[in-house]
Amino acid sequence: MACRISELVLGCRDPQVLARFWCEVLDFVVLDSEGNEFFEIGPREGFGGPQPTIILSRRDEPEPGKTRLHIDVNATDRDQDAELERLLKLGARPADIGQSGDEPWHVLADPEGNEFCLLKARLNPL
Structure with a gap:
C-alpha cells in the first residue's frame, strides 16, 4: 500500500487573490473557505479525486528561505x-x-x- 497526495498547502499573504488566480489557471473551484484565512480549491468533484486540492493558508510573514x-x-x-x-x-x-x-x-x-x-x-x- 502507498500514499497519494491529497492536498498541497501554500502559505501566502492573500489567500483570496491566489485562490482566484489558481482557480482560473487550473479550472478549479473554491471548495471551502474561512474568511480570508484559508481557501481550499480543487476540481469540481472535490477532495479525494484524482487531483489533489490546494489549500491557500494566510501567513503574515513569509517562510524563511526560498520555497x-x-x-x-x-x-x-x-x-x-x-x-x-x-x-x-x-x-x-x-x-x-x-x-x-x-x-x-x-x-x-x-x-x-x-x-x-x-x-x-x-x-x-x-
Missing part, C-alpha cells in the same frame, strides 16, 4: 504559446531562475511570486 516546492502545469486544450499568453493575462509573470532560454518550459511566478513552470506537452483533461 523548495513548485507546481508544474500543462495545457489541456491549447498549445503552450496560447496557454502562456492566457497565464500572463491572468497575472502570472515571467521569472528568471537562470534558465538559458532553450528550455521547453516557461518559468513563471504567480501574483505572490511563487514560481511554477508551464511545460510543453499538452495533456488530456481528466
Whole structure:
C-alpha cells in the first residue's frame, strides 16, 4: 500500500487573490473557505479525486528561505504559446531562475511570486 497526495498547502499573504488566480489557471473551484484565512480549491468533484486540492493558508510573514516546492502545469486544450499568453493575462509573470532560454518550459511566478513552470506537452483533461 502507498500514499497519494491529497492536498498541497501554500502559505501566502492573500489567500483570496491566489485562490482566484489558481482557480482560473487550473479550472478549479473554491471548495471551502474561512474568511480570508484559508481557501481550499480543487476540481469540481472535490477532495479525494484524482487531483489533489490546494489549500491557500494566510501567513503574515513569509517562510524563511526560498520555497523548495513548485507546481508544474500543462495545457489541456491549447498549445503552450496560447496557454502562456492566457497565464500572463491572468497575472502570472515571467521569472528568471537562470534558465538559458532553450528550455521547453516557461518559468513563471504567480501574483505572490511563487514560481511554477508551464511545460510543453499538452495533456488530456481528466
